[in-house]
Amino acid sequence: MSRADREAAARRILRRSPPPVPPELHREAVRRGSRIRHRRRIALRLMWLLILGASVALAVWALTARPWVEPPSQTTPPW
Template sequence: MSWDRKEDEVRQLLDAQPRPDLPWDLAARAAARGHRALRRRRAVHLVLWIVLLAAVCAGTVWAAVAEPWVPPPRTTTPPLDGW
């Protein structure tokens, strides 16, 4: 029964205070803000995917040109004796 008493007290408090007037276009503004946030998030994800793809392409081209798995050529020659 204490639950009903607490519920009644909360209802009395809410009924005693005047409710503020809400702007008539609040729902439209909130929806527009949500659409902007969604577009911004999609744009950021698209840019990140493009940057990732460009980095993978650049790494692939670099690896194909530089061939980092091949040992570098010798810069010194062995001594030539007996010429």
């Protein structure tokens, strides 16, 4: 089979009308798609909420612990 024959066969296949889709298959696909989209939306909101909570917790810890300040010496310097 030459290249031209293969291209012609592919064009014939693509020109054919697609097989009819059963209505219940369409309804099921729409239902599953909306459910997946809903779950993704909830997961995304939970992720942003977790990031926000972690950021607030880090800011509160940094403001109370002040890790950038050197701790005071525990021993007194010699005379």
